[in-house]
Amino acid sequence: MFLVIRRILSYTKPSRIVLACMLFFALIGTGLSMLIPILIGKAVDCVVGAGSVNFSELMQAAIILIVTICISGLFQWLMSLCTNRLAANTIRDLRCDLFSHLQRLPLKYIDSQARGDLIGRAVSDMEIISDGFLQAFTQFVTGIFTIVGTLVFMLTINVQITVLVVILTPVSLFAAAKITTMSRDSYMKASAARGALGGLTEEMIGSQKVVKAFGYEKRAQQRYDATNQELQDAGMKATFFGSITNPATRFVNSLIYAAVGVCGALAATGNVPLIGVITVGQLASFLTYANQYTKPFNEISGVVAELQNAMASAKRVFEVIDESAESDDSHLPALKACDGSLELSHVRFSYTTDRELITDFDLKVHKGQRIAIVGPTGCGKTTLINLLLRFYDVDNGTISVSGQDIRKVTRDSLRSCYGMVLQETWLFTGTVADNIAYSRPDANREEIEAAAKAAYADGFIRRLPKGYDTVLTEDGGGLSQGQKQLLCIARIMLTVPPFLILDEATSSIDLRTEQRIQKAFEKLMTGKTSFIIAHRLSTIKSADWILVMQQGSIVEQGTHDALIERGGFYANLYQSQFENTVE
């Protein structure tokens, strides 16, 4: 816990001056604000009774009061400004740190984490740290200042009564702690029930159409109501217990107030030797202090819960930052003169130790060759991409491009040799032109349009409301699957790398678009070495080499004829296709 705090504080380093200012402003601001009740008391003392008001002293007290009030208000505002800046800057730096680390983390890590969870860490956890840690931190600081200050001021007025207040303090803390433990249990239950209900709602409304198709409404409602009931029971308890902290501490505070009132009044009569003597004005300020004394305790105990939350969030953030990044390749040379040849020798690979996917795999590809990857959907084309582009490292053996081991060159230079067009397209929020230029940010408009034309995408792009400047919303928004794929092809057209990885359309694309994609692929592939995830017979038959994959592993390889001869998995697959088409 201490380490986490230190680490967050280390992020405040660039704003060290702001932090120092904040502490200074807090000290002066709260210090002066605590002086105010004393000054008010002094003023009250000038107003004894009819005909005996000391106006010159009252005037003096009032002027000092006004000055104090103004300075204190100003400093409190300045303190808030510093806190805001501190929080905003610290979180900004932390957030950027997390993001740039995400860019360097191995895919192995990113693939293994739930998307929503990682996004949560980058967004909501950051907000929790900002609210909880930094805001709470200032409350903590001012709280402590207030308590210490109040005690000091009370001591200057009357030692005995102050001691009484201090003795009563733990009662308030005890009450707050007791209630917190009481409510924690129902809080957990309530948030679990709320989570469960949210999940159920999301799922059931998300599958609304299926719910209707199967007449599942009644059963869904039963499940919903049962969880809803749980939420009612737990939520009511949690809210009730949570809300009694305030009245309970207020009660304790009232007791302290009563005690101070009685003792103070007795002291003011001057007849009780044990408590000493005070004036009515001093009593008034004492009462104000007593009224405010427990407030910082309340605030601090409230802040402790928030702090704990923030700690948990900070831990989650640091967990990601502490994951080790991909090995540094900045000292390696860039890939030299890539000619489009590729060799895999004795490659072994597995994602998990219990299942080896690729065992002792050899493959030699010459410039301009076409390699078809064949297999049922989900057969593991990603595995191949992961290895070729070095998103994952092989466990054993080597992959070399133009005779250079891909582990001995920079990742960036290796990846720039590849162009990928997959069925799962990726477009980002931005204009069509920006999306195409993603492969080459310096491309000008003519080049972009030329690439789009080459990819047969120009036609539909021009029909979009703003043509090339149409802003695509998240993941392509209104575009069809096929159109998205054409945009991705245009992206590759801009760079035309020596290696291509292409994914043929299956069936969710309409015919004309499919034909366009096919034509664009042909254009791309001329003279390039290409890996095609193939679904069409013609593509497969015309390939120079076929890799047959099943469940992530390469089960067979060879030319079409050789594989048919062999009568294995490929031959089977081919038969079923053949049966279908010629009959």
Next chain:
Amino acid sequence: MKRLLPFMKGYWKEFTLGPLFKLLEAIFELIVPLVTAKMIDVGIANGDAGYIWRMGSVLVILAACGLGFALTCQYYASKCAYGFGTALRSALYRHVNTLSYSAVDRIGTASLVTRVTTDTNTVQSGLNMMIRLATRCPFLIIGAAIMAIRIDLKLSVIFLIVIPLIGLLLYSVTAWTVPRYRENQNKLDNIARRTRENLDGVRVVRAFSRQKEETDAYREDCDIYARRSVYVGRIGAILNPASFLLMNLGIVAVLWFGGVRVNTGHLTQGELTAFVNYMTQIALSMVRMAELLISLNKAAASAKRVADILAEEPDIVDGGKEAVPVSGVPVLTFKHVSFAYPGSREESLRDISFSLNEGETLGIIGGTGSGKSTVANLIPRFYDVTGGSVQLYGEDVKNYTLDSLRHLMGIVPQKASLVSGTIADNLRWGNETADETEMVQACQIAQAWEFVQSMEHKLETKITQGGRSLSGGQKQRLTIARALVGMPKLLVLDDSMSALDYATDLALRNALETKLSGVTKVIISQRTTSIRQADHILVLEEGACVGYGTHEELLEQCAVYAEIYHAQMQ
């Protein structure tokens, strides 16, 4: 807002008593300064220790009663709020289930989910807060003002100046900050979006070596967000110090003019102290009140969003007749069916007619947007036709009850969606009482048994939300099995074999043909291979029928069909 009132049923007692107890607490709180004033004016002035002790115990009693009242109020508040919230949520969810496809499309799934979850929560906590605070703050403000007036009318003029000033301050600061905070929220959404895009496209980003640019763009977004937060915070941070300033300046005024009044004998020293106390109380209450109003405002906005959904009238109305299979009549008939999506002027289907006898198969083929799925959606009345009629066993589908109508059908939607739970849980959607043999059988026909069997827990294998642990093809096969478990008379497959490889596709179609020969089938596909064996094939282009017949007939007569076929066979 009126629509939400019925859900308060059974909780009106809590709703009225809660604030009442809070009021009592506030009254007791207001008495405290009076007692203290007496302590000073009578007890100290007379040196009467007994009196001081008596007043001290009065303070303790007041505090104890205050605590009791407060707890009672909190109890009523949480009981009422959660009772109301639970009833509202349940009714809202029930209502969402009655909404038609067109309503769901229009409102959007994400928005519906937010309204059922977040918005109901906001309304619920708004209600809780209202019961607890809505009476307390105004009462304390008014009460303290009245008490002050009772003590000294002339001096309380200061209140009349300070209270509106604080009010104005609160109003202008919140009016300025609230919309800007909301704007900031959008900036934060931007950051979230960027994070998601980069995680989803991590391979593309790295393939193009754009990590640095992405990081820079992200940094810029974060920087904008940070700067905006600081900017809005600058004004937001004025609120507390400024109201503190106004309050204390008011107190100085009270002290000065109070001094004058004391000097002339209109006021005592103790009363002046009470005056100062009231000023503090009013200022603090006003700040609380501003916070309260902001939350209530949010709750009201949420309440409106919830009420909007409740106001949606279900537009697909149940017919009265039980749908039962009748032999000797066509199972499914489309008679000159036309359909336009709500709000769209153009018809998505125009004059479609066909008739299917028991056990026959209809294949539907056409490009994207040709209206294939629309045909599928009209059969179970997910939408109602805008022209012509859809008939099941010779009777218009509108005459049947929705439950019985849909019960006769097995529908496999285009998007394979499964819910969290075991595979068996999912399969039982079609038939609650299906036993293991029935489920295994359905899986076998759907070509799903092979992979289900290879799983460690077989049918009891847990699948995560949305079926993420399964491949696309596996999900499709399970959704087909799910439809088969219900033993449908009519099976509608809406392009639901797209993720299957040819071998599995073929095996599945063979199984459907041999094992379910009595079931009437509608198969929608983009592949000619999937439908070529069908008894009838309907070729759609832009909502119109451009060909109807068997594979052989169409190859000769229908140019569109022939084009598709040859393109796919090359």
